Amino acid sequence: MGKRKSKDANYLRKKIRKLEEKLRTLPQCSEDNTDSNEEKSPRRPPSQQYTPPPLATQTMVVEESPSVIIEAEANNNTENDQLPEEFLLALGKEGEEKEEFGDPIRPELALRWTKIMAEGLGKDARDKLIEKYPTPSNFPNAIAPLMNAELLATLSEPSVKRDKRIIYRQNLIGKLMTCLGRSLTNILKGDINSKRLIEEINDAAKIASEIHHQDSSSRKFFALSGANKTIQEAVKNTKIDTFLFGSDCADKIKAAQSIQRTSTQIAETRKTKPASSTTKRQLNWRGPLQNHQPQYQQARSGQFQQNSYKKQPRITNDPVVLGWLQGYDIPFRELPPSHDTEPQHWPKTEKEIISSEIKKLVALGAISECSYCADQFTSPIFLVPKPNGSFRFILNLKKLNQYIDTEHFKLEDIRTAYLTLSVPQQKQIAILDRIKFFKQISTCKIREFSQLLGTLNSICPAVPYGWLYTKVLERQKYLALLKSNDNYELTMSISQVIKSELKWWQYNIHKSNPIKQYNFLLEIHTDASTTGWGAVCSHRKASGSWSRSEQDHHINYLELKAALLGLQCFTKDIYNCEILIRIDNTTAVAYVNKMGGVQFPHLNNITREIWQWCENRNIWIFASYINTKDNFEADKESRKINIEWELSQKAYRQITERFGTPEVDLFASRTNKKCTKFVSWKCDPEAFTRIPSPAPPAYPGCRAAISQALIRRGTPHSALDVMLNSLSTNTFKQYDSPLKLWWLFCREHSLDTYQASIPYILNFLTKCYQNGASYGTINTTRSALSLLMGPKIGSDDRLKRFIKGIFRSRPPMPKYDRTWDPVIVLNHLAECYPNEEVTLEKLTRKLVTILALTTGHRVQTLSMIKISNMKFSDSGVEIYIPDIIKTSRRGSTQPMFHLKAFIQKKEICPVNTIKSYIDRTSSIRKSTDKLILTSKKPYKNASTQTISRWIKLTLKEAGIDVTIFTAHSTRHASTSAANRSGLSIDVIRKAAGWSQNSAIFARHYNRPINQDPTQFSSAICNTVIDT
Known part of the structure; x- marks a missing residue:
């Protein structure tokens, strides 16, 4: 606040006199009011009695005068009648006495404890002090009581964090009591060791000082929660003394506010500064700003002029703040030589556009006007048309950039072109070593396991489906911390569940995670009710009822189950794509997008099923929330009246005992099926097929398959046996395996076994090749297919080219390269x-x-x-x-x-x-x-x-x-x-x-005899003996 002028002081003096006169004319206060006022006005010690300040003081001091006068006037009007003594005792003392300080303590103690209260104990010192005093065996209540698991699951995340802070404080208090208890025990035993007692009591005081410091830090946090950002930044790192934010808090706040006001004024000055014209504004002048001395080695940003900065008062010595105010220095490698660009001649229309663009840049503060200098450096400008018909203003700094040191960024490699992320090779090796170590041990510290888990979490963005395989590990760590009362130094067991998850990481850490394009192939809407589930994908719909065991689950679980069933219905034959799932349950959306959770294992398990279904098909899903009223189609499917019937278990058992166990259940669903393989009359996630037709015929055998192929090509039955005699028994045996694989391939792709096209045959042969088939096996398979589909297979150019490629990639090798004698x-x-x-x-x-x-x-x-x-x-x-x-x-x-x-x-x-x-x-x-x-x-x-x-x-x-x-x-x-x-x-x-x-x-x-490979070298050495 600024100083008052002399005329302001005279004005205030007159005003005070008028107020005094008005006070004298007021009626006398009642006795009760007087007593009340006396109690409300604390008495000052003689050293703190009010002394009227001089009139030239600041406003805050002058304004205290009326209150003192009122108090004095009220005291003068107090009656002399006194209340009875018993009434005075009942009313209590007249006012709270000022807290008096006690006898001083040793300065060495005060100095050490005050420092801990202000700065706190360091982490190492605190941990060492806690370990020094273990909890007594007969005093387990010194440890903070554990939260009941039933209630812990219902707490929100902020509540859990708050409870953890309180637990930590309680444990510190327990350690303090342990210190004092140990000292008192030794005193009562008569075992008085001065040095030990001093150390134990001093440790108790240290712990108490640490608790004092943490409470002060908490008060600072809550006090700043409602303050603006300027005040928070100014006082958040202040040291605690007799005041919570330090004695110099007011000065720091004033300095911060002064910096903010100055910056605001500078910004306003830049915005309102008029743009002046120049005769050569079409050039980028390397010259000084107007009214300034030349500065060749640095160029300031156009948003703040150097003379304005120099005229500002020195408000801080912080180099960062001063750098903000000064601007940016261009890192010239050397002083550029003088360079002038020849004046360019612009048409009138383009000249107007250029002038308009320059005015915009000047108004924004991006550029400033310069005056001419002898060694100036100018750069050309030009206009580039935009697609919308306007022009883009371009300043060509190519020649100037030759004299500037530029930052060199990381060179992108070929992996960036593939839009994938992968874990670096060295990091893979280091993590694999850690995984192997954990798979070999049975126990470890919780802190060590947390470090491994943190490492795995850090590489999840680069490993596809990596987040899915950290949730079980997080759950195991969470349970271990619950059991150990958040003590990371205790041990936990490495169970088979953990080793199974680590095994997945061991085999998948080398994979690369593609950057998601969010180009969804399908959009699936799912919903669940207490009676059933529904899913809609475009014009296709699927629905069903819940089984008896599923009906008992919470709606969150049912929503996730509905998402799984919807995926299984519509993505059974889909691979390598991205799919959008719309769900009207936020918990289900969160669990899907986060690939599970830790608090609720049953929700994590169903989420794991969803993502593993996608992992097997290389599908990436994203869940998006949809309002229930907009999800009406899936909601309608989930609320269909249950019209499903099933054969009673007793009747089914009697049927199987008499007729045997059937292989396929026709017209069933996943809730009333009696066989593992069943056919549904509508879309069902587990159905073998939804068309109620008989199952395709089983593989009849090589001889029967070739017979049928010959009959289809017009061979009479009378000649069939003779033609089959052209093939030996060993040939039938040799062709049986590839024909059986072809039969299964045709069933999987709904193909005619005897009339498949060449592309499907190539696809089948490629699959055999990928499974490790050799050149001879591929050739045998082609010959077997020729018997089924005719000579076109052997004469097709595409198949010939394919077989030749197999020969080059896997050439047949002779079984023996030598023989025996x-x-x-x-x-x-x-x-x-x-x-x-x-x-x-x-x-x-x-x-x-x-x-x-x-x-x-x-x-x-x-x-x-x-x-x-x-x-x-x-x-x-x-x-x-x-x-x-x-x-x-x-x-x-x-x-x-x-x-x-x-x-x-x-x-x-x-x-x-x-x-x-x-x-x-x-x-x-x-x-x-x-x-x-x-x-x-x-x-x-x-x-x-x-x-x-x-x-x-x-x-x-x-x-x-x-x-x-x-x-x-x-x-x-x-x-x-x-x-x-x-x-x-x-x-x-x-x-x-x-x-x-x-x-x-x-x-x-024709092979040579297996001979000694050292004969040649021995013969050379024997020449010495021969000579």
Whole structure:
């Protein structure tokens, strides 16, 4: 407030005199009023008696004079009659006595405690002090009582926070009582240790000072809640002394208000400043402001001129505030050289537009007029037309910017182009290490678990559906804190529930979260009532009633359940999109958008079901509130009269006991279904289909499917069996698996199994490829589909290109790149001699292995050898195979084995081994003509699998690595050994059953012997010895 002038003082002096005269003319006050006034007017101590100030003082001092005069006048009119003493005692003292200070305490104590009351204990000191005094075992009430869980769930979030603050204060008071209790206990015991007692009592005083400081902070908070922002900023950080906001509070408020007034005046000055013209206003002058000295190294913002700033009184020394008032400094790297732009000639219309735009900028304070200087720097201007027909004023500062240091921002990478967020690689590794650590332990401190949870929460924006998998962890932390009374230093258990959630993070932290476009594919309206639910999506509608268990839930739960059922009805076949859900319940909206909650597990569970349904389909949903009156369609669906009936459980049980359990329930709903798979007459979220039609036929098998395909292409039934004989049994087995997968694919996509288009076939083959199918498997699948849909499959250019692409991406590799030496196995077989003395099992294994090596044929061919087709001679034996084998083909003869007796070493002679085997098995043969029989009862023809197992066991005993080589490797080993011995390839082809021009042997069977890979290096080193 400003100083009063002398004429104001004279005016006030006269006014006081008039008031005094009026007071004298007033009637005397009554006795009661006098007594009342005496009690209301506190007596001042002699040191505080009022002394009339001089008339030149400020207004506040002058204005106190009338009240003093009134008080004195009233005292003079008081009657001398006194009330009886008992009445005076009943009335009490005349006024409240001034609080007197007591005896002083030690200055060391006063200084320390005063500092704590003003600034508070530090966190470390406070925690150390709390840990120092644990709660006595016989005084548990020193801990604040816990809030009942039933009432805690009903409290609002502000109430919970307020209760936590009170609990903390109560716990501090408990620690204070613990300190004093310990001291008193020691005194009563007679255990008086001065140093210890001083320390304990001093700690109690510290805790009391801390409580005093926290209460003062709370008073400051509530006192500032209604103040304006200027006062809040000015006094919020003041130190507490004898006054709550410090003794210098008034000065700080005045300074803040003065700054605000000055800033307001400056802003008003800028707004009202008239825009003056200049002859060269079309140029950006690098010159001084008018009436100023040149300043080349800095340029101020146009909103505040430098001379105005210098004329302002020094209201603060704060550099930030001064920077606001001074303006912005352009960071010139060096002084720009003088540069003048040639004057431009504008048409009259454009010149008017430019003048108008410059006036607007001057009025806004964005630019100011400059005077000419010798080394000025000017920049050109021009106009750019806008789409609406107006013009945009452009100031070209390109040349000036060459002399300015600009900030370099982070360079965007390719991930930004994809509009996705992802967790940095290093952070992923660090978080995964923490997750692995927590999965290996069983307990940890609540603080450590909270740190992990905070880290996971921080990366949720970059991990799709991440918020969903933090709610259970938040719930576990919440329960642990309830149990520990908010003590983060206590331990909590790492349950399987927590480890399951952490496992999800372990496998999904690497995923990127796309930035949402909120381009919704569907808009679904849902509603729930106590009788049922309803959902509407465009013209489609769905509804249903609640089950007996669902009817008992709260309406919030039912609203979320209705949202889930609506999603399941309308998004069953939808993937990779965004969907908007309209709900008329704010709790349901909040739970959906926040992906769950902590306080109510049943609501979190149903929300989890909603989002996991979306996660499996890569759907992102957003819930939006809609007024109930605008949600009338979904509301109508939710209130339909219950017309559903169901078969009683007793009757259903009797039916199943007599006729068996059915597979499909027709005309059912999710509430009255009797089977897991059911058909609904209307849209139902769990229905197998909503069309009451019989289920599609099951896969009939490979032979039946091919038969039906041939019939559809016009094959007569009489020729059907003959045509099917063109395919071997093994071919049917080979085609059975891919045709079964094709059958399921067609059922899933409602396709005709025998007349699908090429795009669907490509889609099916791609799915097989993505599931890991090799080139050979894809080729087999294509061949099987050709049998169903005709030769167009094999001749289509698109399919040919696709198969070629599979070949390049997953080229077929030979099973073996090397083979073993037959000599090793033959030497092992030679040990099983004489044949008459070895067991039948060993003799059988010896026979099949020698036949596999000496014939070079498959195990299938060996299993078809019959005694009746064998012709012995002095030189050997001829074996004829009349049955169809895998290598049989049109125009070729059936295999004929010519085995010569190997008299040089009878131990491995194939003829001698065959004769010995026939003699040994003659007693167990009945009507069986096959040569090879099983070696154990009941004796029967050996299958190809049994023969392969025998050969593999023999190879293992001989030292061959059977983890690499199978029984079929005998074909590789024998033919490769024959080639190495110099035998003609034509002879090898004929003996092994290959055609004369076949390249099978060269491509797949001719392999080198598995040799020592160190032979080359050893040979080089051996040259030293040789020389």
